[in-house]
Amino acid sequence: MSNSNHTNTYRRKFLAQSAAVAGLAIAPGIILNQVAHAKSDADKASSANRWGMLIDTNKCNKGCTDCVTACKTENAWGAGETHSSEEQQAQWIRKVTITDKQTGHVQSLPLMCQHCETAPCVDVCPTGASMKREDGIVQVDKHICIGCRYCMMACPYKARSFIHEKLELQKPTAPRGIGTVESCNMCAHRVDKGQDPACVEACSNAQHGAMLFGDLKDANSAISIELKKHGGEQIRADLGLNTGVRYQGL
């Protein structure tokens, strides 16, 4: 009887010590991992914001492609897809020329992901890789994208591209991967640091000022004031997607 009690005590001690050793061994890893991945509350995307853009087509210069160039530089696309045909190469933002069939009136505007509130690409994605951040930015989690391209079928704005080949020379802020889908993410890495997206900054640097970026939920932001004063249209408003990117002069 007493023998068995001894054994039990020994066993309990041994288990407790083993657990402690194991815990000590794992703990630093867990803590360091948390530290490495932790974001302060201020850095996290918050539903208190909804980031949006307002594009004035009357100010947009027809021949200018500074916004496209800036996006290419910032996110490292537009070069390096050497095997892909022109139809296969990615485009995150493009200049579109529209001509009214009745009047012949010609306009030029940049077109990219419209960051819909109810984004069809997010709805159709089987794995949830196509996702919307709390602050309204729509983007692809390239770690779980399986490359089915259903989001590309669903996007009304043709905003998405599939990567048809292996890529090198990527930027840490804009990872791109073969076999996955990508699109404009409003330069989320810049927005998180309080900066404007690269395209907006370039438009401003070119003295055109056709692109305005800001928080649609903040009534005092420049974009909200301008939208309240002069309004802004959505492309394919009939779809009822409540886009984060609005246009004036359409």
Added chain:
Amino acid sequence: MKKAVFKQIDGNSINYWMLLALLGSFALAAVGAHFYMEHGGHYVTGMNNQIVWGLPHVFAVFLIVAASGALNVASISSVFNKTAYKPLAPLSTLVAIALLSGGLMVLVLDLGRPDRLIVAMTVYNFKSIFAWNMIFYNGFFLIVGIYAWTMLQRNLNKYSRIAGFTAFIWRLALTTGTGSIFGFLVARQAYDAAIMGPMFVVMSFSFGLAIFLLIVMATYKWTDRPLGDATFNRLKNLLGVFVAGVLYFVVAQHLTNLYATEHHGVEAFILRDGGIYTQLFWYGQIIMGGLIPLALIYHPTTGKSRTAISIASILIVLGGLIQMYVIIIGGQAYPLELFPGKEVSSSFFDGVVNSYSPTLAEALLGIGGFAVTLFMVAFAVKIMKFLPESLADEAVDPHHSK
């Protein structure tokens, strides 16, 4: 009616092994095509950022839809209790499972990241019809597998009715779900229609039965087992009804679209101005895949000829593939309507009809889906008792008089 006796095929002939070798090499070619596409990326295919789904999807969706249709015979026997169809019900489940396997193989091997299939199997976005379909497809294997088991093992026969009924409901959901992949695409002029779901159900009836009939005719001929006119006529008449059903849905789909001005552009594209797509629609889908098979099936002379019905079935399969091509590729070739009433141009091919030239690799991957399907069927009937020894009239028809 005598109880049907099920027996494996001998499968010892040179021809049998040659058939397996041929199908096996096509399946291997598909795997090769997959590695070729995955190694460097999809740039080696004809698919691009405009035509994002190509020939592999045409084959994959066709096979998946046909899988549900191949279950027709089993459903009719179990759900509607038609004894004449009972002898072929186990084969019907086998062909259904094999077709779904072939179709899914093509679909998965075309993914940009097929290595992440486990993600698709474990992480679900329940608002995605694709995610629902993954459940439908996996469930189909399970339910139809159990259904086949209840039919093949005698002491489980009493459960086959309920299993068959479950499979019947499940397959309708599966095909509706597959059609809804297109039906739910709000932004594309060629899709975004509720009729896609039910239309795919009827397409499945037709394509699946055509493949099933071809397999039955070939197997019974090659194994010298009797296939009576009673079974043959029932199946081919049913096939005729389904072909007519598909035509009806196609007419309804296009008439509805033609009434709405906003769809005139895409309708004119498919029906009149679309070049290759218009030709494929009229000559391939409607005439070759619909009207000629109907004539062959119901004409008093050709309707009795096994050769003519084989040709009709082959035409239905080819017409079905063409119909998928017109829906999937034609629907993407027509430009997105970004600014209704305006002409659009850009460096990203806005406002232009998109071009697509499929490559050999894509074709081999798609054909490999068929090869895997037929290999599975040919192999399974050798090792398991799926086939009745006789489908002679007196064996299947209780009222048959000599």
